[in-house]
Amino acid sequence: DGGITQSPKYLFRKEGQNVTLSCEQNLNHDAMYWYRQDPGQGLRLIYYSQIVNDFQKGDIAEGYSVSREKKESFPLTVTSAQKNPTAFYLCASSGGGWHSEQYFGPGTRLTVT
Amino acid sequence: AQTVTQSQPEMSVQEAETVTLSCTYDTSESDYYLFWYKQPPSRQMILVIRQEAYKQQNATENRFSVNFQKAAKSFSLKISDSQLGDAAMYFCAYRQETSGSRLTFGEGTQLTVNP
Secondary structure, eight states, rough: OOOOOEEEEEEEEOOOOOOOEEEEEOOOOOOEEEEEEEEEEEEEEEEEEEEEEEEEEEETTTEEEEOOTTTTOEEEEETOSSOOOOOEEEEEEOOTTTTTOOOOOOOOOEEEE | OOEEOOOOEEEEEETSSSSEEEEEEEESSEEEEEEEEEEOOOOOOEEEEEETOOOSOOOOOOTEEEEEEEETTEEEEEEOOOGGGOOEEEEEEESSSSGGGGGEEEEEEEEEEEE
């Protein structure tokens, strides 16, 4: 089955620790995206990558970092510099063309205490 | 910067009836895509319908249709014959050709379907 995998579904960390969220896709998509969702708000873009070894900041990149070493993988690291990291994180991918839609993973709920 | 506004935080509808969710957006682009996504309690984002701005005909997908008013920058979603499974958070989203085809989302509308 083709799709996007995010693991784990729930993640708990202590304040001050870095944590990496996994996102893997087997859709052979060029572009990948990370969004953050807070209660009562829409999704906000953290980082995106249109091609391997290249990525751009989104609207709320501060306190986050990413890498894109392989086409199928786009891990997101939430660093200790992120002031309010508790949120629901969604990964998406698309074929990259203008007419391509974004497909979303199931999300990871991160709780930092 | 592009913005998307959904002015109805919550809506409710009786099963089998019709409901319309509102969305407005702001852009200076002439060509772009607009989307409606559904997020049920599982939190999986599901694409409901999409509309390319240069196409004047309103998109339709089974019970879901849109009313796209380009000059007014309005993009509403109509759900006909509402079903219990339609209960979800609905997000309107905008995508422009530049900037990596990134999506800009509205705040969402929580739809309740009453039996």
